[in-house]
Amino acid sequence: MWLTSKIKQVLMVIKPGVVTLNYPYVKRPTPENFRGSPHWDHEKCIGCGGCANHCPARTILVRDLCQEIRQMVYDGSRCTYCGRCADVCPEDAITMTDKYELATDDRKDLNESMELFMLTCKRCGRCYDMETRNKIDRMDIQGYRYDNIEARAFIRKTTDRFDEDMLKSTENFKRPEKIGE
């Protein structure tokens, strides 16, 4: 009895043949609308920080080094590839590529950083005030931002004007100690 069932099994298996993919040698195209790692276009980016506000895992950090230079860092190690940054970007500077072969032995390989010049007002020399009228400024956190990039810490505190003391105080930011261990 068991022999007939085995024969049946073998016949069933013969029908589809070998289905195993020869993956690391032969690649298969990714499905449509597949979201791989996000990629910045530094020429399109205006540095509004909307992606940083909307990232659920806080992978994108923004730090204003001085009045005109803004540093943005994408830490891909904790990215969930949800695609919200690409959705929210007003200039379509972020695209979700179809790269998924991201295995690495060093977490720093997944980082992407960008330094941007921020435009200032030609008359007064400042960037813009914290206003609530335009679309960019209605996106959660406004103004100058001072996230700590080495500790990968998101700091929920911004200023209207550029503040050097704030930049200094966030330089050696440490996360609060964890419970237990």
Place this chain on the structure above:
Amino acid sequence: MFENLSKKLFGKSLWIYHCNTGACNGCDIEILNVLTPYYDVERFGMKLVASPRHADVMLLSGAVTRPTLPLVKKAYEALPSPKLVFGIGSCATGGGCWFDTYNVNGGAAGVVPVDYYIPGCPPRPESIIYGVALALGIVDKQVAPIEMKQMEFPIDVYERNKAWEERNVIYELLK
């Protein structure tokens, strides 16, 4: 060097112990998917075993939560050396969305030394196979840190672009 060493040491077969440290089951299902005939990681001589004492490789999935932390350390010590640790999924790589919550250790890196990271939420079965192949030295690493910088002040670029766009205006006026 590490690739050659791992080729020499584990070339014949890697026995895998799968350790869920608070994952949402997405990565676990993908790991099981890798063992199915369609992806079939057993081509490389891999086999899932139930005990860490039989294993060469530990697959960690999930941000290491506080209750699982001592158990993860125990399981890691139970692995006979030489041992490899794979962090699978965004949670094990960097902590995922829970990187700074009170109950989570922010990824596997702070708890045990992790040799290879496979990010993704969850990673495709193919990217897990890619990580395995990377550890075996079959394929090369494809990612590297990217640094971008604006070298010119954009106002100048803007003015130059505008001048380039308006370069034919004078001829149009002369017509």
